[in-house]
Amino acid sequence: MEQVRLIEIKEEVLSDNREVASEVRHRLEANKVFMLNLMASPGAGKTSLILQTIKGLKDTFRIGVIEGDIASTVDAEKVSREGIPAVQLRTGGFCHLDAPMIQQALNEMDLAILNFVIIENVGNLVCPAEFDTGATKRAMILSVPEGDDKPLKYPLMFSVCDVLVINKIDYLPDSDFDMKAFRKRVHQLNRAMTIFEISCRTGEGIAPWLQWLETQIRSIRP
Amino acid sequence: MHELAVTESILNIVLKHAESNGVAKVVGINLRIGELSDLQNKWIQRYFDYLSKGTLADGAILKIERTPIVFQCQSCHREFHGSFGPGKDVSCPKCGSTSVTLIGGREYFIKNIEVL
Numbered sequence: 196m197e198q199v200r201l202i203e204i205k206e207e208v209l210s211d212n213r214e215v216a217s218e219v220r221h222r223l224e225a226n227k228v229f230m231l232n233l234m235a236s237p238g239a240g241k242t243s244l245i246l247q248t249i250k251g252l253k254d255t256f257r258i259g260v261i262e263g264d265i266a267s268t269v270d271a272e273k274v275s276r277e278g279i280p281a282v283q284l285r286t287g288g289f290c291h292l293d294a295p296m297i298q299q300a301l302n303e304m305d306l307a308i309l310n311f312v313i314i315e316n317v318g319n320l321v322c323p324a325e326f327d328t329g330a331t332k333r334a335m336i337l338s339v340p341e342g343d344d345k346p347l348k349y350p351l352m353f354s355v356c357d358v359l360v361i362n363k364i365d366y367l368p369d370s371d372f373d374m375k376a377f378r379k380r381v382h383q384l385n386r387a388m389t390i391f392e393i394s395c396r397t398g399e400g401i402a403p404w405l406q407w408l409e410t411q412i413r414s415i416r417p
Numbered sequence: 418m419h420e421l422a423v424t425e426s427i428l429n430i431v432l433k434h435a436e437s438n439g440v441a442k443v444v445g446i447n448l449r450i451g452e453l454s455d456l457q458n459k460w461i462q463r464y465f466d467y468l469s470k471g472t473l474a475d476g477a478i479l480k481i482e483r484t485p486i487v488f489q490c491q492s493c494h495r496e497f498h499g500s501f502g503p504g505k506d507v508s509c510p511k512c513g514s515t516s517v518t519l520i521g522g523r524e525y526f527i528k529n530i531e532v533l
Contacts, residue, residue, distance in 0.1 A: 197533045199445075202438050206430050208423060208448070208525040290419050321455050322419035347501050350486075351453045354519055376506075383488070383507055384519045 212326055215294035219301065219329025226306040227416040230314065231408070232292075232330035234352065237318035239338040240362040242270050243395035245313055249277045251405040256310040256412055261300045263292040263317050270315060280304060291322035294329045311412050320345070324352040332411060338363040339370055343377035346384055353384045358391070360404060365394040420456055423525075424464040428474060431530055435473045438532070443474040445531030452486045452500070453522040477530075486522035490514055 207213065223230050235241050249258055260281040262271040271283040282300045284292065297314065304312070314330060316323045335356045337345055340363060346353045353359070359381060367374070374392075381388050389407065393400035427446065435443050450456060462479050469475050485498040490509035499507045499517075508515045 197441075199531050199533060201529045202434055202440070202532055203529045204430065204434050204527045205529075206527050208426050208430070208450075208527060211426055211429065291422070293422065325419055325423070325454070347505060350501050350519070351455065351523070354453065354523070379515060380506065383515070383517050386518050 209326070212294050215298055216327040216329035219294055219298055220331070222298075222301065222306070223312075223329070223331060224415075226309070228306055228309050228312055229332075229408075229412045229415045230312040230328075230330040231411075232314045232316060232323075232328045232333045233336070234316040234320070234323045234333065234356070235318060235336035235338075236320050236341060239318075239336045239341065240395050241315050241318065241336060242273060244336060244360060244362065244393075245315060246273065246277065247395050247398070247401055248313065248405065248408065249274065249279055251401060252311065252408065253277065253279065255409065257308055259304050259309045259312045261292075261297065261304075261312060261314045263296075263315055280309075286317060290317055290319055291326050292316050292328055293326045297328045297330075310416055311408070320349040320352045324349070324355050331415070332357045334358045334360065336360045336362050339366040339372045343373045343380070346377070346380035350384050353381055353388070356385065356388065358389045358407070361390065361392045362395055364392045364399060365397050420460045421464050421468075423456060424461050424468055427461075427479075427527060428465065428468050428472070430527055431474050431477075432472060434530060435532060440473065440532035442533045443477045443530050444533060445478050445480060446474070447528040447530070448479060448481045449484055449524050449526040449528055450481055451484050451522040451524040454525065482528075484522065484524050487520050488517040489520050491516035491518060496520070 233241055258279050260274045262281055262283045271281040274281040282303045284296055284300055333356045391404045431446055458481050465479055488499045489496045492514035493512045495511045497510050507517055
């Protein structure tokens with residue numbers, strides 16, 4: 196019987212993706228572009244938030260959008276109607292975007308003239324959390340109707356993001372969403388999480404969100 | 418569903434090391450994965466069996482050690498293991514404080530491979 200021997204590897208499982216993510220990050224830095232990876236469940240308001248963001252910032256910054264929504268061009272069309280360059284990634288049945296996909300999408304954009312790129316990730320609170328896309332910051336949306344218990348069900352997503360947008364706060368009066376308990380759960384997972392409460396429908400709370408983005412973009416291109 | 422992408426990454430790393438060490442066959446792979454990951458052991462093995470067909474790692478068994486989710490209490494600094502689930506809020510087992518911070522449970526690591 197042949198003898199089994201051990202070979203030490205000690206490597207991170209997603210090290211390939213991480214390497215490409217770091218190339219993406221260097222590329223963004225070289226072009227002074229701020230890139231935001233936006234993640235959420237389907238229906239939480241990713242497209243609405245992107246449209247509100249474009250409306251608020253398009254006169255100040257040059258914006259591009261990478262659309263990762265599965266096999267649909269509807270979102271890219273909505274964005275293009277605003278006069279913003281949008282790259283549609285056809286991910287087929289893929290459940291997340293990874294760094295090589297973003298690298299490819301950036302090849303189709305003129306980074307030299309852009310200040311701000313938004314990635315609309317695939318609608319899902321599980322898989323996108325695992326993959327670094329090379330974005331400067333990671334953001335997530337949680338909408339009020341989804342419930343205040345979501346940090347307990349999707350802890351990884353809440354732990355990897357830099358910023359959380361609570362959307363559809365206009366639903367709060369009719370719901371049992373406990374904002375205080377929710378915020379506590381989020382900060383247990385991620386003490387550094389920046390939180391915004393907004394309603395894309397009424398426009399409430401959009402201004403501080405835009406201001407945060409403006410600060411981020413300007414910190415890269417003073 | 419991202420098990421497929423993760424499994425592919427595991428296979429690539431394993432084959433790279435197997436080839437550079439000139440091994441005949443990989444029979445086992447020891448992984449360390451944090452409890453915060455949603456990966457299901459059964460599915461990783463199933464995808465692995467599918468992806469590794471005809472390679473040096475065909476038939477290798479994945480042995481997954483799960484590392485616990487670790488919190489630290491902000492009041493008394495005690496470190497403790499936690500878990501998540503609906504209706505389960507986290508508090509310090511020593512002082513009862515709910516000011517706690519997540520400090521571990523996201524590992525994703527290939528420790529070693531067993532080869533012939």
